[in-house]
């Protein structure tokens with residue numbers, strides 16, 4: 001007898017799995033299960049359906065499940081897909097990032113009891129505070145202009161958890177820098193983003209009593225994009241699952257591991273899958289891409305994986321395009337030639353079905369300029385975007401979607417917005433208080449419904465009505481507040497998003513009328529009919545003279561880009577890159593040379 005009723009959408013989607021033995025096996029699993037599979041094979045689909053089944057059949061409130069992933073973008077995608085199945089965030093269902101989970105469900109309830117050396121109340125440094133403290137300490141230790149990089153400091157802290165080990169002390173400068181930086185932050189009453197996971201790991205590793213408490217609340221732990229999560233989370237997962245009795249359902253693909261620079265390691269997923277007490281499921285069918293794209297991606301990766309397309313007869317375009325005039329020329333060609341042809345090639349295709357992918361925000365600036373000059377609407381997701389997606393900015397965007405039109409059909413659901421709002425509060429509110437908050441927020445959102453209003457007015461009203469008071473009262477939201485302020489600044493008169501209306505703010509993710517501009521990293525987990533990759537020159541992707549591990553990661557990044565496409569891939573290059581030392585004619589990306597040669601060989605057979 002199920003504990004809760006299930007939606008018709010869930011039943012319809014669950015029926016899809018019957019045709020795929022691997023997906024069905026994962027869906028039917030009763031113990032720890034790890035799904036390993038390539039791009040477009042339905043990992044996320046299987047995960048959300050499994051979670052819906054678990055919530056319906058295996059756990060009864062107040063017990064529930066935690067569903068975690070690495071980035072805010074992936075968390076939002078999970079939230080959206082679960083909502084379509086009738087599931088939303090609730091006290092017994094956590095959907096969010098590793099960092100959010102560690103803050104809300106490990107450090108807030110237990111850090112003080114465990115006497116961890118963290119400040120109380122818990123306050124998370126803003127990006128700016130942490131960057132400045134890092135620089136200040138680095139300058140003090142090594143002198144202004146020293147060559148040590150914050151990125152290496154971050155990797156050292158995230159990937160070496162045992163501070164007494166030789167691995168920690170052998171890189172003496174980084175270790176010293178990390179320790180002094182942390183002391184500086186503590187002096188300011190702060191922890192930073194990485195501390196959340198580092199202390200979360202310490203808590204579950206060193207305090208046995210935390211395990212049954214966690215297991216009582218979340219007997220199920222689901223993890224998406226496992227390959228991105230890094231060693232601290234891997235330890236948390238192993239500890240709660242194999243010592244704490246939490247049932248694990250994890251999905252991932254080591255070939256898509258592209259966060260090595262943060263300490264992530266695809267091998268951890270393999271290690272998990274090889275355990276005797278874990279059921280391992282491998283999926284081979286690709287539901288996303290045409291056959292030629294599936295084969296070309298494998299050739300680009302240089303590994304035989306044996307993936308096959310679900311739609312072998314679908315036509316595909318795979319084009320290598322040389323453009324003069326560097327990145328500017330490539331962007332201009334994409335706008336003037338490729339996009340109009342792609343729109344004309346399939347009835348009903350819109351700008352939202354097309355993405356331009358690039359390596360970093362500098363390339364993004366060039367592409368954005370060309371796209372804006374052509375008068376096309378676009379959504380940009382990279383570090384130069386006006387604000388970063390964090391839980392609060394995503395929540396505001398979803399409120400905008402509801403106020404614009406979503407309230408008519410419950411997309412997103414009001415109940416979900418209210419539950420997420422309550423989740424932002426550090427301490428669980430008493431029932432009457434929570435009810436009062438929910439009523440106030442409902443009234444506020446109801447009064448903000450609009451067909452054509454400006455996003456700036458909506459965000460201003462949300463902030464004045466409730467949000468600013470919450471952010472002032474919750475120091476743990478300080479880093480997110482920084483992004484809310486950046487959002488307001490971008491929407492203000494004279495800001496880059498000054499003209500944005502409420503509907504567009506709500507649809508900034510996945511709007512059918514906006515061309516997608518993303519870094520390759522941000523494109524992870526997304527799919528588009530048409531993918532245009534720019535900057536495929538040596539010195540762009542890959543960088544020149546990369547060490548072997550970095551070169552392998554660049555190749556995986558290329559692979560992630562290719563595998564986002566359903567029907568068309570356009571790879572643009574110039575044969576040179578513009579650097580601080582002038583134009584360097586190093587040729588196009590060696591990945592293109594290899595891919596073209598391998599495709600000729602394979603298709604000539």
Ligand SMILES: Nc1ncnc2c1ncn2[C@@H]1O[C@H](COP(=O)(O)OP(=O)(O)OP(=O)(O)O)[C@@H](O)[C@H]1O
Nearest residue numbers: 016017020038039040041042043044045287288525
């Ligand atoms: N059994 C199925 N029947 C029909 N369509 C499916 C099935 N499984 C997955 N799909 C579709 O395949 C596409 C890819 O699924 P999903 O995004 O879950 O894949 P993924 O493995 O998580 O991909 P990636 O690793 O590239 O992010 C989606 O459009 C999904 O709806």
